[in-house]
Amino acid sequence: MDYLKLSGKNFLVTGVANRKSVAWHTAKLLEEAGATVIYSVRSEQRKESLAKLLAGKPVYICDVERQEEIDRLRDEVAAEYDVLHGLVHSIAFADYSSGWLPFHETPRAAFLQSVDISCYSLIALANAFKPMWDEEASIVTVSISTTRMAAENYGFMAPVKAALDSTVCFLAKSFSKFSRVRFNAVCPGLLKTSASAGIPGYVDSYLHAEKATLRKAAVQTEEVADAIAFLLSPRSSGINSQGLVIDAGMGTNYFDESLVRPDQTSE
Template structure:
């Protein structure tokens, strides 16, 4: 992994920390930006891949970051979730950081009207995109004996109606609410919980949103910074949240969108 001189000067604020990053699909995914940033400032990583097709793209990235734990994870398969946390417990005996960067909705649920969303589509979106955070956090809790940080990915559609975002808007709203409840419940144990809300990025997950290119164009024209954010910038924000610099912060939804969310 090549580094600029500025990157080499970053303080190793996560040295000794063990981080599980869930949701790396390829080198354009937000989770990859998070994994790179955390490794750059000293964290040791565990990465997962969804299935054998995804493994082809993710395994070289895991090698690049020297991840000692690299396992399949379909969050609806409790056997795989059990195996992942058993491996983390056996290899590290603890966990300091959990990055939850996964979301899913069937195409018919995502592209149709919210009012017409089929029950099974809604339940699938909620299970993968929201309930899985609760499940992973519950399993991470006993491994975060010295405290820790849990971070998940949201989007502006949780709080505003975003055209073509469909059922994911209500699901992300539930996710942000879950973050606040987790922050209160886990705070006494020194575990901080955050949602990060990036601006639109050309990721594989975003490809299922109709007219997404037009949405990105509107952001470039309207956002105060007049550009899209990058996965590296999202990753840097997540590394900050997991670091001692953010020790007094929890329960937040942090927007990394060039200021687009402040516009009426």
């Protein structure tokens, strides 16, 4: 039974890095549902590293910092497929090579590059593929559960994700002038991914976030992929210009007694 009505549809999935990626878990769900997944990776090196994982699947190369590569990706995909029914935008990058700096010392070049890759790329891809989107296509990006919690180690990436959240709204409004294409974001709590491993002090933050969830168990990447598949499907047709928070209740549980009084044990 094709409950999500994804069978026979074409989806462009960006950002697969390895088996831990949100993009990879989502792609597997889509393929299991009978959809065709078209993969876009950032470099030839990344394509080679994914050779076993993506064997026999359509894989294209696109560095989203380069408009000419985005245009080339569109042309290459258009040569093989007539229509796209959705996009998974799972692209984010932050250069922390300068070390763990106070936010006010954020390097200009690093901040602007992060905005370009993590946020502007959604605009560029949506616009480049405009002729290919199905009338009711669904485009989903990956944000974070809150951009209002100033975690020092996450640094300038939170403001960049805030820009991404706003971009979702503006794209939804802009595309509504000529189509029914939907734009939404999934906003997960802390996950175990390779990308997160590059954030200074991430493990400590992850373990704390797990304690703050209502179920005392961290959000799983598969749970985020499930939500993305739903937002890509016609079953979510009434959802547009939204951010779907997936944090296992963490956002309502900051003052849990176990966090406020960690040294006291219940009798």
